[in-house]
Amino acid sequence: MRKTIYTLLFLFTLQGAKAQSFNPLLATMLQDTLNTYVGQISNIKGMEASVYIPGQGIWTGVVGNSYAGQPITPDMRMGIASNSKLFVATVMLMLDEENVLNLDDHLSQWLPTYANVNSNITIRQLLNHTSGISDPFFGPPWMDTIIANPTRVFTPEEVMGWVGAPLFAAGTNWGYSNTNYVLAGMVAQSATGLHISQHIRNRILTPLNMDSTFYDVLEPENGIIAHRWWNGVDYNDTSRVGLNTAVGCAGPLFSTSKEMVQWYNALFSGQLLNAASFNELTNFISTGNPVYKYGLGLARETTQGKTYWGHGGSTWGYKSKMMQDTCLGVSVCGLSNSFPAGMDGVTFLLYRVVKNHIPGCAGTLSGPSTVCSGTNGITYTVPPIPNATSYSWTLPSGITGTSSTNTISVNFGAAAISGNIIVRGVNNYGPGGFAQLYVTVTPTPTPTIAQNGAVGSSANVCANQTYTYSTPAIAGSTYVWTVTGGNITAGQGTPQITVQWNNGVAGTVSVVRSVP
Numbered sequence: 001m002r003k004t005i006y007t008l009l010f011l012f013t014l015q016g017a018k019a020q021s022f023n024p025l026l027a028t029m030l031q032d033t034l035n036t037y038v039g040q041i042s043n044i045k046g047m048e049a050s051v052y053i054p055g056q057g058i059w060t061g062v063v064g065n066s067y068a069g070q071p072i073t074p075d076m077r078m079g080i081a082s083n084s085k086l087f088v089a090t091v092m093l094m095l096d097e098e099n100v101l102n103l104d105d106h107l108s109q110w111l112p113t114y115a116n117v118n119s120n121i122t123i124r125q126l127l128n129h130t131s132g133i134s135d136p137f138f139g140p141p142w143m144d145t146i147i148a149n150p151t152r153v154f155t156p157e158e159v160m161g162w163v164g165a166p167l168f169a170a171g172t173n174w175g176y177s178n179t180n181y182v183l184a185g186m187v188a189q190s191a192t193g194l195h196i197s198q199h200i201r202n203r204i205l206t207p208l209n210m211d212s213t214f215y216d217v218l219e220p221e222n223g224i225i226a227h228r229w230w231n232g233v234d235y236n237d238t239s240r241v242g243l244n245t246a247v248g249c250a251g252p253l254f255s256t257s258k259e260m261v262q263w264y265n266a267l268f269s270g271q272l273l274n275a276a277s278f279n280e281l282t283n284f285i286s287t288g289n290p291v292y293k294y295g296l297g298l299a300r301e302t303t304q305g306k307t308y309w310g311h312g313g314s315t316w317g318y319k320s321k322m323m324q325d326t327c328l329g330v331s332v333c334g335l336s337n338s339f340p341a342g343m344d345g346v347t348f349l350l351y352r353v354v355k356n357h358i359p360g361c362a363g364t365l366s367g368p369s370t371v372c373s374g375t376n377g378i379t380y381t382v383p384p385i386p387n388a389t390s391y392s393w394t395l396p397s398g399i400t401g402t403s404s405t406n407t408i409s410v411n412f413g414a415a416a417i418s419g420n421i422i423v424r425g426v427n428n429y430g431p432g433g434f435a436q437l438y439v440t441v442t443p444t445p446t447p448t449i450a451q452n453g454a455v456g457s458s459a460n461v462c463a464n465q466t467y468t469y470s471t472p473a474i475a476g477s478t479y480v481w482t483v484t485g486g487n488i489t490a491g492q493g494t495p496q497i498t499v500q501w502n503n504g505v506a507g508t509v510s511v512v513r514s515v516p
Contacts, residue, residue, distance in 0.1 A: 022059045023430030026357060031061045033353050037346045038063045045229045045338040046072035049350055050257035052265050052331040053358065055392075055424050055431035060258050066226045066337060067234055076226040077212060077254040078335040080320040081313030084253040085181050089127050089297030090267065091199045092184060093277040101191045103127070103280065107183065110190040114160040121170045123187060126180040127296040128285055132170050135177035136162040137247055146246050150239040153217075154246040156186050174287045174294065178250035181297075185249035196249045208266050213255040216244040225254065226337040228317025235317050243316060251315055257333040264324050264331035268309075282309070303348055306355060314339055321347040327361035328433055330354055358432030359425025360386030365435040367421075373398075373443050376411040380421055382435045388425030395421055396439070416441045470496035471511050481511045 030051060038044050046064030053059075062072040095101050101110070101123065108119035117133055125131040136142045142162045146154070159182055167175045185196040192199070197215035205213050214222050217240065227236040244252040255263075266272060273281065284293035284300045291302040300309050313320035321344045323332040332354070334347030367380035383406070385391070390404045396419030401410030406423070418440045424431040471479070473495040481488060481497050491497035 022053070022056045023428075026056075026354070026429045027059050027061075029353055029357070029429075030059055030350055033349055034061045034063050034346065037349055038343075041342040041346070043232070043338060044336055044341045044343050044346070046226060047334060047336045047343055047346065048072055048074060048076065048078070048257045049332070049334045049347065050261045051333075051350060051354055052261040053354065053430070053432065054329040054434060058258055058261060067236070070227075072226060072337070073224070074258065075212065075223060075256060076337075077214070077221070077223050077256060078226050078320070078337055079216070079228065079251070079313075079315050079318035080253050080255050080260065080335065081251040081315040081318055082178075083260070083311050083313040083320045083322050084249060084251045085297035086267075086311060086322075087200050087204060087253065087263075087297075088181055088184055088188075088196060088249050089281060090272060091188060091196060091203055092123060092127060093273055093280060093296070094199075094203055095188065095191060096280075097274060097277055101187065105187075107187070110187045111183070114163065116163045116165055117160065117183070118166065118170050123184065124280075124296070125170055126184045126187075128174075128283075128294055129176050129180055130171055130174055130285070131177070131180055132166040132168040132173065132175060133177050133179045133183070134164040134167055135175075135179055136164060137178050137250075142246075146242050150242045152242045152245075154242060156182055156248055159246055159248065174285065176294075178247055181250035182248040197252075200249075200253075204263070204272065208263065208271075210255070210259045210263060212259045213253060213263075215249075216252045216254055217241050218252075221254075223256075229338045230317045231340070247315070251313060255335075257335050260320075260322060260333040260335070261331040264322060264333075265329075268324055268326070268329070268331075304352070306352065308351065312344060319343050323347060323351050325351070325355065328355070328358070330358075357387070357427075357429040359388040359427055360433045362423070362425065362433040362435035365421065365423060365437040367437065368439070369437060370440045370442060371412050371416075373412050373414050373416050373441055377409055378412065379407060379409050380423075380437065381407040382423050385425030385433045387427055387432070389428070390426040392424045392426050392431055393422070394424075396441075398441075399439075412441055479511050 034047065034049055038047050044064060046066055048060065048062045050058055050060045060074045062074055064072050066072055066076060096103050103124040104122050106120050106122055107117065113119050121131045121133070163179055188196045188199060195218065197218045200215060204210070212223055214220070227234050229235065270278070281296045281298060284295045287294050293300045297311065298309055299311055300307065308323045308325055310321065310323040317337065317339055319336045319339050319341050321334045332347060332351045334343050334350065336343040362385045363383035365380060365382045368378055371378055385406065391406050393401070393403055393408050395401060395410060396417050398413045398416030399410050400413065401408050420436045420438050422434055422436040424434040479493055479495055481492060483499055486499045489498045
């Protein structure tokens, strides 16, 4: 698994963070919200939801039934439908990083020609839905074909025969189409010889220990599956083979809400993609809807003035909704074993509970980013964090200091190591908004002078100390010393000088001997 570190505003790597548990007041409020609103929406048979908050961990709640007499439990797997698309987009970006393919490759480079599919469409246009390819899955006659053949294995090539006339010329508009991701999966297999399910397993699920998630039909069920309800009818005894082979990698994954927020946390904290790939993933384009823009398998949405990243998913019997707050690092997932169901709104209400109660987004943590070991009394400050009544500071090993305010004075011991200084806002609902600054600790060396004929030099990376330098005295000579990064305090013109360096500034010393 890639471990790429890069600077993002929403980066929430918790290096050295103290172990904390989910705030019980907030947990109670989330469960009450889940119970109240699911109870008011009659078409939600059952629902599970999870919330991840940096510094608190994961809360999971359930309500409703899998079927009569069997309540939903937190470990029940449900179909995540189109939330599978972000897994596919991530795999395609990984293959791009490895130069196996390029997002600007045309379909003609990897696939044969299919009717109503322009071979000049690029992989990027598939992933951001600007290809113009139509979506035949949820309209007649193909929906009826899938329903009538629940145990049949539909091949991608067969599905390509269902595609109708293009909706628009490639690259000229935006239109959501599951066919785009069926084709993306075909490209991945053509380029690597491996089915997309194997890439998702090898590159994402196994490295992240997501052992409750599986690719339906092609992988065995790995736990209890919640019964799926479609229009109020229990379809648990109806095979999913026809549906999930037809839709292909556009929506076949099953998971739990807990593993889905784990997945979001890993992806958005930089564990899977490099910075360039992440920029591609989050290059949100217009869809014609001012509150909904689309990247690669990921959307940017605004609801009630709150903007977040995420995606929805709907299939026959399940619904899913993912949300990511990019400044708090909060992930929210709602899963329901019912379609249609009004669970998207419940997921948003859970997000709103968190957003309105924990400390808000933090500003920039200010203070020196490079410090010499042995330096004391260095101050770091973050602007006041909204809703914070206190502050919690996390310091790398060897750096000491305590504070419950938004300012701290720290000491860098001789054994101090480089790392993130992290400050979190805290209130009755636990820690929330945070800021961090990576500080490089440079050991303070004792410089040595290197003699080269009559010229000597020395480099001092960390100073605020005084050093004495000398070169062999030669009778009748004068000495011209040059110092950078510091000042000669005594001895100019003599074979020995004393130099005071500025704190943290590199410097050199050289001398030229002049014979009259």
